[in-house]
Amino acid sequence: MASQNSSPPLQQRLKVDRKFMNAFSLLLLLLLLSFMSYRLATLPTLEGLEYWFWALALACETCFTWLWLLSINGNWNPVLFKTYPERLPLRFKSELELPAIDVFVTTADPFMEPPIIVINTVLSILAVDYPTSKFAVYVSDDACSIITFYSLSMASEFARTWVPFCKKHNVSVRAPFMYFSDNTAASDSFSPEFLSEWKMVKSQYEELCRRVSEAVSGSCKYHQYMRSEDLAFFSRIERGDHPSVVKVIVENGEKGSEGVGHLIYIGREKRRKHRHHFKAGAMNTLFRVSGVMTNAPFTMNVDCDMFVNNPRCFYEALCLLFGFESERDAGFVQFPQVFYGGLKDDPFGNQLKVLYHTLGRGFAGLQGMLYSGTGCFHRRKAIYGAQPPELPNGKGQLTKYMNGSDEAKMEELESIFGHSEEFLKSVVCILSEDGYLGSYNPVSLASTLEAAHEVARCTYENHTQWGDKVGLVYGSTTEDVLSGLRLHSMGWKSASCTPEPPGFLGCAPSSGPESLTQSKRWATGILEVLVGSHSPLLAVVTKKLQFRQCWAYITITVWALCSLPELCYATLPAICILTGRSFLPKVTQSDALFPISLFILFNLYSIIEYWQIKLSLREWWNNQRMARINCTSAWLFGLFDVILKLLHLSETVFVVTPKDDHGSSGDEAKDRGRLTFDSSLLFLPPTTLLLLNLAALGAGIPMLTSGDISLVGEMVCSAWVVASFFPFAKGLVRKGRYGLPWSTIFKSGVIASFIVHVCRYIA
Numbered sequence: 001m002a003s004q005n006s007s008p009p010l011q012q013r014l015k016v017d018r019k020f021m022n023a024f025s026l027l028l029l030l031l032l033l034s035f036m037s038y039r040l041a042t043l044p045t046l047e048g049l050e051y052w053f054w055a056l057a058l059a060c061e062t063c064f065t066w067l068w069l070l071s072i073n074g075n076w077n078p079v080l081f082k083t084y085p086e087r088l089p090l091r092f093k094s095e096l097e098l099p100a101i102d103v104f105v106t107t108a109d110p111f112m113e114p115p116i117i118v119i120n121t122v123l124s125i126l127a128v129d130y131p132t133s134k135f136a137v138y139v140s141d142d143a144c145s146i147i148t149f150y151s152l153s154m155a156s157e158f159a160r161t162w163v164p165f166c167k168k169h170n171v172s173v174r175a176p177f178m179y180f181s182d183n184t185a186a187s188d189s190f191s192p193e194f195l196s197e198w199k200m201v202k203s204q205y206e207e208l209c210r211r212v213s214e215a216v217s218g219s220c221k222y223h224q225y226m227r228s229e230d231l232a233f234f235s236r237i238e239r240g241d242h243p244s245v246v247k248v249i250v251e252n253g254e255k256g257s258e259g260v261g262h263l264i265y266i267g268r269e270k271r272r273k274h275r276h277h278f279k280a281g282a283m284n285t286l287f288r289v290s291g292v293m294t295n296a297p298f299t300m301n302v303d304c305d306m307f308v309n310n311p312r313c314f315y316e317a318l319c320l321l322f323g324f325e326s327e328r329d330a331g332f333v334q335f336p337q338v339f340y341g342g343l344k345d346d347p348f349g350n351q352l353k354v355l356y357h358t359l360g361r362g363f364a365g366l367q368g369m370l371y372s373g374t375g376c377f378h379r380r381k382a383i384y385g386a387q388p389p390e391l392p393n394g395k396g397q398l399t400k401y402m403n404g405s406d407e408a409k410m411e412e413l414e415s416i417f418g419h420s421e422e423f424l425k426s427v428v429c430i431l432s433e434d435g436y437l438g439s440y441n442p443v444s445l446a447s448t449l450e451a452a453h454e455v456a457r458c459t460y461e462n463h464t465q466w467g468d469k470v471g472l473v474y475g476s477t478t479e480d481v482l483s484g485l486r487l488h489s490m491g492w493k494s495a496s497c498t499p500e501p502p503g504f505l506g507c508a509p510s511s512g513p514e515s516l517t518q519s520k521r522w523a524t525g526i527l528e529v530l531v532g533s534h535s536p537l538l539a540v541v542t543k544k545l546q547f548r549q550c551w552a553y554i555t556i557t558v559w560a561l562c563s564l565p566e567l568c569y570a571t572l573p574a575i576c577i578l579t580g581r582s583f584l585p586k587v588t589q590s591d592a593l594f595p596i597s598l599f600i601l602f603n604l605y606s607i608i609e610y611w612q613i614k615l616s617l618r619e620w621w622n623n624q625r626m627a628r629i630n631c632t633s634a635w636l637f638g639l640f641d642v643i644l645k646l647l648h649l650s651e652t653v654f655v656v657t658p659k660d661d662h663g664s665s666g667d668e669a670k671d672r673g674r675l676t677f678d679s680s681l682l683f684l685p686p687t688t689l690l691l692l693n694l695a696a697l698g699a700g701i702p703m704l705t706s707g708d709i710s711l712v713g714e715m716v717c718s719a720w721v722v723a724s725f726f727p728f729a730k731g732l733v734r735k736g737r738y739g740l741p742w743s744t745i746f747k748s749g750v751i752a753s754f755i756v757h758v759c760r761y762i763a
């Protein structure tokens with residue numbers, strides 16, 4: 001087995017220099033604090049409406065300062081992990097010594113997540129550079145759809161050509177749609193043999209695409225290609241109400257790198273009255289089914305749209321999983337989410353480049369990067385609730401269960417993990433120090449099917465600790481953040497893996513409503529984390545969550561709460577202009593230097609962040625604009641969702657993001673970056689803010705032209721709000737999906753004019 005100490009390190013933790021930005025952020029903090037003290041000192045001299053406007057502004061600025069302090073904590077000492085995969089052969093003498101990895105892919109709906117995307121992801125995994133006998137791919141289909149199952153079966157046929165082709169020619173991107181979208185792969189510089197092979201593989205892929213699209217369009221004659229028992233099973237399936245199904249699509253009988261890795265299809269049991277916990281529930285089923293079938297010590301999971309972009313990513317991850325003195329330093333290894341085919345300059349602000357860059361490295365410098373749901377390698381024993389070994393060679397706490405013959409202990413184990421004997425055996429193997437890395441190897445996959453069906457039943461988790469102390473944690477629509485937090489609370493650390501080219505690529509939503517719905521789900525989910533029983537605020541006191549990591553978690557979990565001060569701050573300038581009062585010092589006074597310098601320096605700071613990772617000014621502007629839009633719509637509604645949940649008035653749900661069928665959105669390139677709208681309530685607050693500020697500017701400009709500059713600061717703020725919500729201004733005049741629906745404009749108009757009248761009345 002792998003020897004621990006003698007070989008050169010597999011990874012290096014590099015500190016990123018941030019002195020300048022840290023100093024800059026402290027300067028901003030100082031300015032914020034001085035401005036707040038100035039406001040405090042000025043308040044007693046004010047009266048009437050102005051007093052209240054200044055007080056409200058001070059309250060908002062207190063929130064912003066607090067957030068700024070949190071972000072300074074999160075960004076203060078970033079680190080970067082450098083990996084040395086070329087040194088792995090010194091650690092693992094032969095391919096057979098490499099650890100096994102179980103790979104999970106989740107999909108939930110064949111129409112929102114076209115099967116062609118799912119199979120491209122699966123094919124890219126099957127073709128990774130890793131011995132095929134050392135990994136298994138499990139696909140969980142929450143729709144239990146014949147279309148997905150059929151597409152996977154067809155894809156497995158194609159894999160027999162695709163996988164050897166990729167390995168033989170060392171293909172760099174192994175998702176076929178991506179590979180064939182680039183015709184330079186077949187340029188004249190290649191040999192005639194390669195070209196004829198390339199053409200053959202390409203035509204097979206096209207045939208696969210044709211069959212899959214027939215299945216989606218409903219014109220497929222399944223009986224020609226499917227076994228009658230599978231056909232009979234799937235034709236009886238009623239979505240959301242069906243028994244569990246586990247089917248082995250490919251079983252790899254090889255010892256080394258030949259053939260294609262195991263491919264297993266799972267549709268967990270669904271019953272109408274039974275809560276199924278969305279993705280977290282699917283993942284927990286995956287952990288159990290793979291436990292009884294292959295039980296690899298490491299697992300990796302991706303969303304169905306996240307294909308492997310760097311075929312050596314398994315080796316990259318191993319460098320971190322094995323690269324530290326203690327396992328504790330890498331409870332899980334997260335690759336950043338990077339998106340393919342992203343629109344130029346990120347018009348919807350959802351490619352998260354700066355977020356991943358700064359926050360990602362910042363978290364890495366603390367206890368470790370968040371689990372972000374996809375592109376992540378987990379230590380199975382950490383998922384099963386084992387504590388990290390405290391000392392370099394210490395034993396984990398759950399190892400007391402190693403001795404499986406002890407009945408009392410087995411009973412206790414059953415109350416944690418459920419009653420499947422096969423599964424408990426696999427757990428004991430994972431939790432025992434010696435058995436852990438040599439995976440539990442059943443005779444054949446077929447012999448494990450009965451147990452696999454059993455652990456995929458919806459009642460299996462009743463009276464167990466699944467979803468709480470074991471597996472991914474239930475209770476948030478961002479199960480990823482919550483589950484990563486649990487691991488950090490247990491004392492595990494995580495590492496970020498950022499190879500070049502990036503390990504995985506996925507797709508970001510490409511329309512306004514989808515983008516905002518995704519943001520809303522995230523804001524809801526992470527606020528649920530803050531207020532739930534696994535809250536970082538509790539874990540930092542009662543568990544092993546580190547102090548600064550706790551505050552870093554809070555920085556992101558308060559997103560939904562930020563919507564309130566943002567909303568106030570975007571309304572204040574308009575209200576001030578309409579009532580003829582101020583909330584800022586007059587421009588003619590020197591005190592005005594506080595807000596002016598804050599405004600300029602803050603934007604400069606954020607522009608530098610973009611410039612540092614070579615993003616354009618346009619992208620900065622798009623992102624800051626979308627941040628305002630998100631904050632006052634998606635995050636605000638996220639907050640309402642959580643309040644309703646806390647009052648037991650409704651449940652939060654995971655709304656799946658629709659994925660584009662590889663560039664088939666049909667829009668002209670120039671239109672793709674335009675915000676699209678629908679009648680969702682999400683568009684109401686931004687439209688109202690826009691109309692209100694337009695009305696205020698309308699009232700204010702005559703003042704300016706008559707030489708009254710007392711409210712010039714408020715006018716600049718109002719104009720900034722209008723500029724930020726400019727896509728909505730375009731929406732007012734455009735038609736179709738690029739235009740705001742009449743109902744939204746009408747409702748917003750009523751609210752805005754109501755506010756204008758109130759302002760007139762109180763002025």
Ligand SMILES: O=c1ccn([C@@H]2O[C@H](COP(=O)(O)OP(=O)(O)O[C@H]3O[C@H](CO)[C@@H](O)[C@H](O)[C@H]3O)[C@@H](O)[C@H]2O)c(=O)[nH]1
Pocket residue numbers: 105106107108109113140142277278279282302303304305372373374477478479480481518522525654655656657658
């Ligand atoms: O009931 C469900 C709902 C979703 N999913 C799967 O969950 C994944 C993510 O769903 P998606 O709609 O793409 O959500 P995103 O907002 O894009 O996902 C991000 O945010 C999620 C919640 O934080 C994380 O789980 C994801 O990994 C992360 O990519 C997809 O593979 C889905 O098939 C299920 O398996 N079952």
Ligand SMILES: [Mn+2]
Pocket residue numbers: 303305506507657
């Ligand atoms: Mn997604």
